[in-house]
Amino acid sequence: MDVEIPEAIAADLTQRWNEPHRRHHDQRHLDEVLEALEILRDEGLAFAQRPVVLAAWFHDAVYKPLSSSNEQDSADLARRLLVDDPDRDEIARLVELTTAHDPAADDANGIALSDADFAVLGSAPERYDEYAANVREEFRRVPGRVFRRKRAELLTEFLxxxxxxxxxxxxxRWEAPARENIAREIAALRGSEDDGNPSRASFTYAGVGATLTTPPSGYHAFTHRRRIGSGRPLFERAAEHVLTFGMQKDIGIFRAASTSTAHEGTELSIRLGVGPLGITAPCRVVYVLDEPDRRGFAYGTLPGHPESGEELFAVEYDPADDGVYGLVSAFSRPAAWYARMGGPVTRLLQAWFARRYLAALPRS
Structure with a gap:
């Protein structure tokens, strides 16, 4: 659409839309929104083109997958960069509206932007599947089980x-194919939940995956982080050690795992206690971290474990100081009567185990 954008602003926004962490919310998405606006205009939808097109450029200009303030941050960016623009306030309002995509019935500009932003939902099945895969890639840090549930809930609300x-x-143009695409994705998401053994035990705690975010209330949480050396080679060695359950093996609590390397869904057992007082505690891997500068996994407790909660084991590389850091983070509360009797002693033992885990990591 023929709307002039100041050169410096266009350059700034283009750079943002092409940031390497974007998969769906990228230049292609912007181009498709602008194309959808042209289609709506050509088919007779009346709206003020200049503020709507500029709002399309600014919506998601600030984008971090796990942030809840992208729309507000993008609107604030528009206010800063368009300080003297006569359409500044309307552009910012439209960007903020994309938080809920719920424009009033008489909001012509909001309807145009919201419908254009959703146009990908009504695209051809091949394009929709690509879009859905790209959304998952943007949220790759979210455990698959958690992502599938939340994504299905969102899509079900759409339907x-x-x-x-x-x-x-x-x-x-888009309503019927969008409903077909969404229903198909929901079926695939729920099918993924059932592809494994549907009879296997459930986790015994609330907040599955919360070692990546905020631990649920009512649980004791802790994090231990220690520098173990420096250099990318050490990071790679330590990462392999973590992902092959080396921390658990080195301190003598590892018993068995369903895979030799941690994968989402891997089931493992660890031995807690000494001699006849020891018990075998079952766990399952909730998610795996496989990022350039962070690797590791978290497991959650299953029925029969004396504690209820989740624990993350990871190694991190900091390019700023070439440092390699071990990380153990967990939240838990007693599940068995004897764990509850332990009281403060149980917490001291958890801290002791965390230090032993970190001491087991390779050193430079």
Whole structure:
């Protein structure tokens, strides 16, 4: 659409839309939103083109997958960069509106932007599947089990709406294929949950995957982090050690695992206690970290474990100081009567185990 954007602002926004961490919210998505606006205009939808097009450029200009403030941050960016622009306030309002995609019935500009932003939902099945895969890639740090549940909940809410699209033009073009695509993705997400053994035990705690975010209330949480050396080679060695359960093996609590390397869904058992007083505690890997500068995994407790909670074992590389750091982070509360009787002693033992885990990592 023929809307002039100041050269410096266009350059800034183009750089943002092409940031390497983006998979769906990238230049292609922006181009598709602009194309959808042209289609809606050509099919008779009336809206103020300049503020809507500029809002399309600014929506998700600030984008971090796990942030809840992307829309607000993008609107604030528009206010800063368009300080003297007569459409500044309307552009910022439209960007903020994409938080909920719920424009008023008489908000022509909001309807146009919201419908164009959702147009990918009504794309051809091949393009929709690519979009869905790209969304998953952007949220790759979120455990698969958690992502599938949350994604299915969001998509189910879409299907529960009377209309996904607000304008007659968008409904005519995209509503039916969008509902077909969304229903197909929901079925795939729920099928993934059932592909394994549907009878296997459930985790025994709330907040599965919360070692990546905020531990649930009512649990004791701790984090231990220690520098173990420097250099990328050490990071790689330590990462392999962590992912092959080396920390558990080196301190003598590892008993068995269903895979030799940690994968989401790997089941393992560890031995807690000494001699006849020892017990075998079952766990399952919740997620695996496989990032350039962070590797590791977290496991959660299953029925029969004396504690209820989750523990993360990871190694991190900091390019700023070439440092390699071991990390153990957990939240838990007693599940068995004898664990509850331990009281403060149990917490001291957890801290002792965490230090032993970190001491077991390779050193430079």
């Amino acid at each position: 529960g709406r009377e209309h996904i699209f607000m304008s007659p033009q968008a409904r005519e």
